[in-house]
Amino acid sequence: MSEREAAEGPPIPPAPPAGPGPGAGSAGADSAAPGPVRLDAFAPGGRVYQAARDLYVSEGHHVRPAGPLAVVEPVLPTDEAAAEVFVGRGTERREVLAVLDPAHGATGMIVASSVAGLAGIGKTALARSCAAEAVGRGWYAGGAVFVDLNGYARDPADQVMPEHVFAPMLHALGFRGRPADSPAGQAAQYHRMLADLAAEGRPVLLVLDNASSTAQIADLMPRSRAHRTLITSRHTLVTRGSRTLELGALSPAGARALVEEQLEFLSPGGTRTRQDATGTERLCRLCGHLPLALHIATALLARDPDLTPSELADELARARHKLDVLDDGERAVRAAFELSYRRLTPQQARMFRLLPVNPGPHIATDAVARLVDLPDDRAVGLIRELARAHVVERVGNGVWRQHDLMRAYAIELLGRHGDNQGAASNRLIEHYISLAADAMSALHGEGPTPSFATVEAALAWCDREHPNLQAATSMAATFGDDDGALRIQETLVAVYAHRGQTAEWEAAARTAVRFAREAKDHPGRSRALHQVMVALERGGRQDEAMEAAGVLLRFQQVVIEAASLAEHPLDCQRLLQHAVAAVAESGRLLGEREDRLLHTRRTDIARVANARHLDETFREIGPRAPRRPAGPDTEDIPGEDCRGTGPRAPRHPAGPDTEDIPGEDCRGTGPRAPRHPAGPDTEDIPGEDCRGTGPRPPRRPPEPAAEEEVPDVALEATRWAREALERLSEHSPGVAHSVAGAAPAQMAARRALSLIPEDLRPEDADDWRGVCALLARFAAARLAGGPMSRDAGRLAQRDWSWGVLPHVASTYEIAVQAYRRVNDAAAQVRLYTDLAEESFQSGAYPLAAKYRLAAAGIAEAMGDEEGQGEALSAAAHAHLLLANHEEAARFAERAFPLLTAAKRPGPAGRALTTLANAHYSLNLPARALSAALGAEALTASAGDLPGRTAALLVLGLAQRATDRAKDSSASWRTALHIARTLDDPYLTPSTESFLKSVGHLRG
Helix, strand or coil: CCHHHHHHCCCCCCCCCCCCCCCCCCCCHHHHCCCCCCCCCCCCCCCCCCCCCCCCCCCCCCCCCCCCCCCEEECCCCCCCCCCCCCCCHHHHHHHHHHHCCCCCCCCEEEEEEHHHCCCCCHHHHHHHHHHHHHHCCCCCCEEEEEECCCCCCCHHHCCCHHHHHHHHHHHCCCCCCCCCCHHHHHHHHHHHHHHHHHCCCCEEEEEECCCCHHHCHHHCCCCCCCEEEEEECCCCCCCCCEEEEECCCCHHHHHHHHHHHHHHHCCCCCHHHHCHHHHHHHHHHCCCCHHHHHHHHHHHHHCCCCCHHHHHHHHHHHHHCCCCCCHHHHHHHHHHHHHHHCCCHHHHHHHHHHHHCCCCCEEHHHHHHHHCCCHHHHHHHHHHHHHCCCCEEEECCEEECCHHHHHHHHHHHHHHCCCHHHHHHHHHHHHHHHHHHHHHHHCCCCCCCCCCCHHHHHHHHHHHHHHHHHHHHHHHHCCCHHHHHHHHHHHHHHHHHHCCHHHHHHHHHHHHHHHHHHCCHHHHHHHHHHHHHHHHHCCCHHHHHHHHHHHHHHHHHHHHHHHHCCCHHHHHHHHHHHHHHHHHHHHHHHHHHHHHHHHHHHHHHHHHHHCCCCHHHCCCCCCCCCCCCCCCCCCCCCCCCCCCCCCCCCCCCCCCCCCCCCCCCCCCCCCCCCCCCCCCCCCCCCCCCCCCCCCCCCCCCCCCCCCCCCHHHHHHHHHHHHHHHHHHCCCHHHHCCHHHHHHHHHHHHHHHHHCCCCCCHHHHHHHHHHHHHHHHHHHHHHCHHHHHHHHCHHHHHHHHHHHHHHHHHHHHHHHHHHHHCCCHHHHHHHHHHHHHHHHHCCCHHHHHHHHHHHHHHHHHHCCHHHHHHHHHHHHHHHHHCCCHHHHHHHHHHHHHHHHHCCCHHHHHHHHHHHHHHHHHCCCHHHHHHHHHHHHHHHHHCCCHHHHHHHHHHHHHHHHHCCCHHHHHHHHHHHHHHHHHHCCCCHHHHHHHHHHHCCCCCC
């Protein structure tokens, strides 16, 4: 920990003795809860660890998109669906079809669940088979759709909830309007559409697969009895108005029939099951009569014509014996997996292991070929062999998927064998990038591409691959390939734009902004900002569109600066061309509202073009408002004023008057050659020079040897700013840092500010930066009184915090206003941040919060999301220490996604720690627990040990309040261990004191 971090580390406030947590009894939060754990909000947030390409895929998977993927597929009729043997469920099938028949008068909902939560029992197969048959009979004119709710994902965050389903469900059912922006609006559209279809006599079938709770399905249920819903779950779901069909294992006869018919389908003409009836029955018994295990075992028989059922049963028995730790159902399925995998060839086994590297729910044959780095024809042969072995299944023409249990097994093998996942993921991402680029070219009307002959073909591919493309962007970003993520994301933006889905269009464009920022792709970020603007405009949100246009316009400063630094003239030209187009598009919406800034950007473009000797295209961009009515000597010279039209004289080296002025360059701050001799009418008028309002003398030609000219008023402002510094230094430190001692210097600083024109033209800003730098130095000199007062004792510190600091804040406002007039937003943020840090150290938390929020607002206007997030997080911390818990929670919730998007896990974790503190103090222990868990994980990943300590202390409080006493003790033990290991003079004793106050340590 650095000296500054240690010095800035405020104490962890004492907590009251341990007692019932929030929610226990009737005591309020104030009486039951310890005070907030204090966190050093201004310490560096730790390091960001980038995931390596060979990171093992875990069962939770190493990448996932920002939210769960809802893949809504149309249900195909039986004659078009993938061929599959489905036997042994005749009774259940008839019962389901009876309910699905629209003519049936009973309830329109049926839940197929498994006995004892068994996986692999055939719920999905039954649902798909019955749905395909119902569609084939023409029962559902309104459409039939299938969606996997992923209810049994290891991470609950991956479960698909109704709010994730509404928009894709609307699209799948043929909704022609624009989905609403909010989930509540989309839900209303969804139910209105179902009601309209019911009124038209066009029933709809919904197949909701793999649900684990009623929360996943309740809001999706149709309100009309005309529609039907088929739900599958591993557990019985109690749903109002539903009929429950509990599936057990197949009967012995049904299991044998499945093996015999599946073997006849895979290997026609065989007699092994009839010749070895005893072995077949034993094989079925060892498979637990579970359809998934039976299908795999039958596939093994089909692949080896010399293998008898008895021999396979012996192998299966040996495999089951190794898995005695599992229950019967799991043991049967796992044993079948192992036998099947052993019989794969090395190339087939490698393909099987690598398939989970694909981040989406299914994979096309061409993507499989890229994944395993084989020609298409060889990849097709291998994937078909895997399908025959029943370790993958075909879900469409050239599209494949793995059963979730099989996928988990493949992931385990992948980690065990050490396959080169990095190379495989690289190839896969490049494949998606290449096809996405072709699709975008087709959507933009650039004609046929190598992959897509028509726009319709490109859209069909995008629809099919949409979940894979979404997941691939997250995969690319996880591996640090933000450029690849951006290129794929831009295709999704193009699809939404083509269809006019403005809500999805805006959301995708904002994600593209984030990827472009991480990739340092300035034109890409500008394109994405433009797409945000247009999406809002097309969605009728004009005020927000204009705000987005302002963000786009302000960002062009970054693009233009990049152009000025570009090494190759062509790169500079391309960037300037991009900036010209972006400025024009911004101006289309902003009009006269941002005339000054529009002119500034056009001037900046022309300045860079002139400096780089580019063609005339960039040198006169848009109309330029004259500074004054043109006189006879100027009317034929566009853009010129009293400064002359010839080349400027070279600058002199800096003289002694400039060496102590930060921010100054060779322009100097000493007296400069006047543009013309000052007359009696101008010499006593501050702010006036040759631009006066009276009759003007003719413009003089420039002197070739003269120094570059600076307005006389700027020289006067410089003298006043210097005087402010000199008057402050005349006093001893104690007097200088008092309000009375600094008053004359403060008056001089205000005089300097008053001379800076409020309507300063952008091209004149450089003449005033020296004044701004001097005022910033003056403000910093006054702020130095804070550390001095803390060294002098508590009384001096109190006088500083209560009496002097507010006056120093007004000094900082002078410097901020100066920089505002020269349009330097970054300098304003730096000034406010310095003032807020000192306010925090001095215990002036209201001032700290005020100026952090001011910095956040400026950072937001600049498009600096990281700076905005850090400022909001610090403001939240200040509000927490003021016991403004609602405000603390509000600002922390705003800060967290900004810091997460900026890939700052340490600061993001600290924002969550503040949020957890606030929720705990508001008597919301469940929310506090969720935030604290996230905070601990993020600070741990960033190596931020002080931040992790604070997160663990809050986590322990939340765990204790939610009846997790053992977890609470474990969290506090870890926090104490880290604090003692660090042996920090602030953190270690403060942590021990806190843990004593909550009863974890004995005094």
